[in-house]
């Protein structure tokens with residue numbers, strides 16, 4: 325066990341006389357690096373004078389202290405188990421880089437005032453927006469989430485149904501294919517002028533757009549997935565007494581799922597785009613709306629705050645989708661990890 | 663332990679099957695007649711392309727004859743039915759199902775899985791895959807996959823089990839093991855077996871009768887009844903006599919194995 329680890333990992337662990345594992349100086353140094361950088365950033369933050377106006381400089385300091393404490397806790401836990409230690413050892417360099425970037429960014433902005441305002445605010449200024457505008461941001465986030473989820477679920481549902489019918493029934497494919505081909509490739513956002521006219525509210529209009537944008541990739545991938553299922557699977561199932569219903573839902577659909585998932589993934593990406601654009605152009609709520617509104621007042625630090633929330637939100641949703649896939653597709657070898 | 667199959671008499675009457683291929687007609691099977699007793703073990707042997715797989719597909723009902731008919735216990739075969747199991751040359755396990763799930767497919771498809779969960783375990787044990795229930799097909803060796811496919815076909819208690827070169831891709835050792843397993847299952851269940859093979863020894867070792875087929879025209883050339891007591895020795899004198907008789911019969915067959923084209 326230890327030997328294979330030494331072969332595959334740069335971590336050097338050797339059995340100490342007491343039977344416990346001792347660590348090489350190099351890996352200890354790597355693990356200490358993020359902590360050292362956090363301490364450095366904290367010192368710079370507290371000692372150097374601010375050259376730009378910010379409201380929550382003290383709170384930003386607390387945040388750095390909390391982060392330092394969290395990292396220390398992680399490190400302590402890591403020394404208790406080998407797996408956690410290896411994780412920490414691999415994650416430490418990238419963590420250090422991120423801390424370094426944020427630290428340099430604060431130096432260039434808040435401490436040296438060398439980047440033009442208001443376009444390049446300091447991280448502390450962005451924290452200002454997150455703290456002072458938290459209620460507004462929370463409401464906007466919830467509005468965005470509601471629109472995104474409803475739109476995506478509706479689009480994915482219709483995409484699955486369309487793809488399934490097209491893959492299974494020649495007739496259906498004949499009638500739907502031309503529409504899918506002509507309407508599908510148009511970016512959903514291009515419909516905005518028309519759709520805002522036709523629908524009773526900007527909410528329903530955006531819902532429709534997100535659903536449309538999701539529908540297309542899901543339908544296409546489900547269709548091609550089902551149409552491409554190895555015919556032997558159906559023959560085997562038939563000799564085992566399968567009904568058509570069983571063939572569709574228990575053979576065709578699971579066999580096509582790897583492609584269906586790619587459709588769901590692409591649809592999710594499109595739905596993010598459509599959501600933000602729709603909110604910027606029509607809807608009077610949500611993170612996209614917040615961004616245009618903040619931009620109107622030239623409050624770029626608020627724009628960045630909203631972008632940060634979006635990054636966290638969208639990447640979390642994406643991660644959840646991949647986690648769900650890993651559950652469904654445990655039978656597949658060599659999955660891409662997200 | 664496992665209930666014996668009831669019935670399983672197959673009557674193949676004047677069956678032929680032609681395929682259209684860009685205007686010309688390919689005779690995959692021309693006028694085949696064969697009566698198979700319930701519980702009999704039949705081997706089909708013959709050169710590549712002589713219509714063995716085609717015949718099996720017709721007997722399962724995945725395909726229909728161009729003329730003639732096939733009856734199972736007096737009823738004309740029209741569509742696939744779980745009473746006629748087929749094990750393909752390639753195991754074709756469903757990759758998204760565990761081994762347990764694969765074997766359970768027949769019961770699940772017929773909606774009787776809840777009452778008969780025990781059967782799945784029974785057949786997994788029968789083919790020696792106990793302990794691999796939760797594995798996925800890509801984690802199995804070729805021989806294990808083939809055994810899983812066998813259990814999957816058996817779980818429905820078919821009256822007739824059709825095996826299309828199920829052991830073709832295996833090494834000699836695994837192959838002999840599986841031959842004995844198939845024999846054991848057959849003796850326990852008395853399912854009617856039609857076993858396609860390219861291996862003469864295998865045919866003699868397993869079968870009550872060996873059906874020798876020829877291409878051009880694709881039909882039955884000769885039927886050799888193997889009158890050897892079981893268990894059979896693979897190297898007895900009589901065994902070799904049967905072996906050389908089949909060999910002779912096959913060598914007399916025309917060399918060309920291409921299907922006949924009637925323009």
Ligand SMILES: Nc1ncnc2c1ncn2[C@@H]1O[C@H](COP(=O)(O)OP(=O)(O)OP(=O)(O)O)[C@@H](O)[C@H]1O
Nearest residue numbers: 681683688690709710711712713714715716717921
């Ligand atoms: N769907 C089809 N369309 C056209 N021709 C076919 C079709 N299926 C089989 N044939 C033809 O029928 C003939 C018999 O095929 P079959 O698969 O039954 O042979 P086989 O005896 O099983 O051969 P092998 O031992 O190589 O598996 C072949 O010449 C093949 O080209």
Ligand SMILES: [Mg+2]
Nearest residue numbers: 714715716826
């Ligand atoms: Mg064949």
